[in-house]
Amino acid sequence: MPAKLRSSESSPFARKCRVAIKHLNLEDKVVVEPASTQDPNDTLRQQNPLGKLPALVLENGNVIIDSRVIVEYLDSLAGGGKIIPLETEARFKTLSLAALCDGVMEASILLVYEKRYRPDREPHEGALDHQRGKIEHALNWFQDNPLDILPTSIANIGLACSLGYMDHRKQYDWRSKHAGLVPWFDEFSAATPAFTAAPHPDE
């Protein structure tokens, strides 16, 4: 029985895992199963007490949570060193860049949550600016320090998923604010078919 990735089509963290599954040719070992973070009866809450997705349910019932950990598992399932280098310096450089991309995703999600989870009030501009500032600094950094297009790694997958999520939710106009990243995104999309094969719903 394959492992199950509890996932949603809108989650950038889940997309990172969906891209990794396709890129690593693990589709016979891991299937994607939709989960809802909003439905209190979804088994997601038993699988991950935080109620967050993605969560990877293994054949033996063990659950791996957090996209960073899941991606490490997927890479090792594929033999290791495929999207996370094995050599120490390159490994921690890649993981650190991937963490920076995760931070962009977190800030982008908080822009969405500020409205979703406080429907009774106007979004707090100070809170939104705080998160936008993180995105701005990180994307300026990626503009000044462009990631390699190849080899496909969890760092460049993470950046593409961050940018793809902002296209999906339209909460931050990265294409005009960081126009230098547009050619990077297009080149990465062309070089990594697994990225375009695991889209958000409106792509």
Ligand SMILES: N[C@@H](CCC(=O)N[C@@H](CS)C(=O)NCC(=O)O)C(=O)O
């Ligand atoms: N650090 C976690 C973040 C996961 C996360 O925040 N997922 C969002 C969906 S994109 C979620 O489950 N949100 C529901 C909630 O926070 O209750 C990871 O990398 O997997």
